[in-house]
Amino acid sequence: MQFKYLKQLLCLFLMMIVVYVPNVVFASLNKTIIFVPHDNRPISFKQTADNIRDLGYEVLTPPEELLGNRENPYAKPEELSKWVIENAKKADAAVISSDSMIYGSLVASRKHNLSEDVVLARVHNFEKIHQANPNMKLYVFGSIMRTPQTSEASGSEDANYYAQYGTDIARYTALTDKLEQDGLTHKERKQLKQYEQKIPKAALDDWLSRRQGNFLVSKNLIDLARNDVITYLALGCDDNAKYSQTNKERRALDNYGSDLGELKYQSVAGIDEIGYVLLTRAVNNLQGDIPFVSVHYAKGTGENTIPAYSNEPIKNSIATHIKMAGGMKVNSDKRADLVFMVNTNFDGTTGAANDLNNVYIPNENIIDFVNMVDEAVQANKKVGIGDITFGNGSDNALMFSLYGKNLLDKLNAYSGWNTPTNSTGYALAMGMGANYTDRVGILKMLEVRYLDDWLYQANIRQAVANRLNSMPGEGDYGNTKTRTLPAEKLATEALQKMIADYGLEKFEGQSYVADAQIRFPWQRMFEADIVFPEEKVSVEEKIEK
Incomplete structure (x- = not known):
């Protein structure tokens, strides 16, 4: 019983934080949230937004052409910022990917050639968003640039040289991180020098300089949280390891933001899930609840x-x-x-x-x-x-x-x-x-x-x-090319059979699931879009056309 009263007090305190801001009182909550994902992959974008819509919220998402995709990860960050600013007055909260706003997408954050001046100027677009609607809670999530542990793990989503030198770069930075954390053995110091000689200086300099620019972006985002422009900032560590450049930068950023406390800033292993996590934070705050x-x-x-x-x-x-x-x-x-x-x-x-x-x-x-x-x-x-x-x-x-x-x-x-x-x-x-x-x-x-x-x-x-x-045609696992449609057809047939085998369409209110279809919007088999019949024409119709 005592614990029940504690929760009620916590929820009341949260409601006061959500509803009362110096000089501002919200007259009502319209349950409207802006959501800008870090790219247009189905789970990052549509599936996540739909989950919040299913809770009774209006979720405003930008036109898809403003988001990064496989063909154009760099997208249109400036137009995206304008869209957010224009829609800010309609929303009670916004959950926004800094990678989309600054680089174009998560993938673009690893490959861009933007100058330090350009990326830092784009950070200040968050101030314009805040000025457009100071009442709107602004939740921002960004990535601490990943360190794929092998060249193969990169999946061609990093700079081109990573395909050749990625494994060596990962091992080199693992040693530099271990040197900082725990020190190196004599053998490891020799290995470090060998990697320095093996990795082309131009490749390593390019990789580290991009990281340095991204690191400065993250520090500036922390400053915006410190100045209450950003309500809450989450930084995710994409592909990571115990010893890595990503881990090294995370420690430095956590130290830089140590004065903010967990109600303003946190970092975590992972990145693709954080948009959904922060949307849930926005909902919990608007509901005035703290789930246990x-x-x-x-x-x-x-x-x-x-x-x-x-x-x-x-x-x-x-x-x-x-x-x-x-x-x-x-x-x-x-x-x-x-x-x-x-x-x-x-x-x-x-x-x-x-x-x-x-x-x-x-x-x-x-x-x-x-x-x-x-x-x-x-x-x-x-x-x-x-x-x-x-x-x-x-x-x-x-x-x-x-x-x-x-x-x-x-x-x-x-x-x-x-x-x-x-x-x-x-x-x-x-x-x-x-x-x-x-x-x-x-x-x-x-x-x-x-x-x-x-x-x-x-x-x-x-x-x-x-x-x-x-x-028939061309394509492989990583790029299905002209084999995309027949692969979708085969996958859809298998999906519908398994749905029937396990009776998933018999769950309450789920009969529509029987006709679910599979799409490969990024033309690769690593991820799929699950499409229901009311949303798209069938695979057969697409092939006939």
């Missing part, structure tokens, strides 16, 4: 798992994501608005969802985990799952076991897409948002994740990839 979240892990390494693409234990990332989203971590399920469960490998490793070892037969760890989920659901708890045994897709054994126990339509949140921290952050945001909608609304959000993360990413993706070479 309890967290449980699978047996074994569990909370101490350091997942792929991250530099910290998953428990740290989850704790930060909860705070970023405007929630509070609690130790008791009885007090929790969301019971969040994290599916991890017993040994703490992260596999790849499209590998052959992503089987449907559950091991003892999965059986125990699903029983834990079942117990919470049976106790009428609101349960969310962050599925990180594998990266870039679901754990088949987990999903098949949840299906076998009729738990798929009982959850409040689920995610198993992209990197592990992307998955946990996304699922946490979904679980908190579920407090503001009904069961049909929750299922609508869940269905997209089941179709994308489970059916497509963990199963259909590799099956279609294996048949690409037999299709």
